[in-house]
Amino acid sequence: MPARINPSILSADFANLESELGRIRGADAVHVDIMDNHFVPNLTFGLQMATRLQQVSPLPLDVHLMIDDPDRWAPGYAEAGAFSVTFHAEAAQEPIALARALRERGARAGLALKPGTPVEPYLEMLDEFDQILVMTVEPGFGGQSFMPSTMPKLTRLADAVRRTGADVWLQVDGGITAETILVAAEAGADTFVAGSAVFNADVPDDAIAGLRAAAASHVHGH
Numbered sequence: 525m526p527a528r529i530n531p532s533i534l535s536a537d538f539a540n541l542e543s544e545l546g547r548i549r550g551a552d553a554v555h556v557d558i559m560d561n562h563f564v565p566n567l568t569f570g571l572q573m574a575t576r577l578q579q580v581s582p583l584p585l586d587v588h589l590m591i592d593d594p595d596r597w598a599p600g601y602a603e604a605g606a607f608s609v610t611f612h613a614e615a616a617q618e619p620i621a622l623a624r625a626l627r628e629r630g631a632r633a634g635l636a637l638k639p640g641t642p643v644e645p646y647l648e649m650l651d652e653f654d655q656i657l658v659m660t661v662e663p664g665f666g667g668q669s670f671m672p673s674t675m676p677k678l679t680r681l682a683d684a685v686r687r688t689g690a691d692v693w694l695q696v697d698g699g700i701t702a703e704t705i706l707v708a709a710e711a712g713a714d715t716f717v718a719g720s721a722v723f724n725a726d727v728p729d730d731a732i733a734g735l736r737a738a739a740a741s742h743v744h745g746h
């Protein structure tokens with residue numbers, strides 16, 4: 525089963541984002557981290573920037589919303605044409621209604637869980653989502669170390685997906701490298717976000733190829 529690699533532009537040169545997209549042509553999608561300085565203690569950019577990126581990007585946009593009140597803001601990213609829009613479980617008031625609103629607007633609906641957030645309440649609603657994002661660092665910053673303590677949660681999710689036959693991608697985000705990607709793939713992830721490991725490489729496309737090859741040998745079919 526192929527592994528999907530989504531580089532995060534959090535580690536790209538913000539003054540040259542369009543040309544940075546040209547350095548990751550081998551990626552499956554570009555991961556766009558939206559931070560509001562409230563849900564996480566960092567600020568990136570918002571809907572206007574994402575809309576412009578959508579216009580110039582040769583890759584689909586995988587939007588990761590680290591913001592308060594996604595119920596209000598997330599549908600706008602779907603309307604802008606994002607391929608997937610992932611909001612945090614800890615921030616959403618009505619996760620199922622919001623997921624449906626995203627799908628109605630043509631986006632894949634994603635649910636993200638911080639490292640300390642249990643997955644159990646969401647296992648009954650996997651059909652409502654197209655991807656579950658298991659954060660492997662505390663959200664807010666790139667370049668942090670992968671937290672192996674999040675892997676049992678991923679294993680439980682992968683078991684539930686296998687058991688129910690739900691068509692859900694399992695994404696990990698944070699501290700993914702050529703080494704840690706093996707651990708996450710073994711635990712059941714099939715979609716991998718990598719920021720610093722890709723954009724800090726001399727040739728980002730080579731780093732993508734390396735991550736893909738490492739993960740592909742470990743990714744399980746659902």
Ligand SMILES: O=C(CO)[C@H](O)[C@H](O)COP(=O)(O)O
Pocket residue numbers: 532534535555557588590661662663664665666667668697698699700717718719720721
């Ligand atoms: O959501 C994120 C941080 O909250 C980023 O997507 C993530 O940290 C990617 O960066 P790196 O691969 O360097 O850890």
Ligand SMILES: [Fe+2]
Pocket residue numbers: 532555556557588697717
């Ligand atoms: Fe992210």
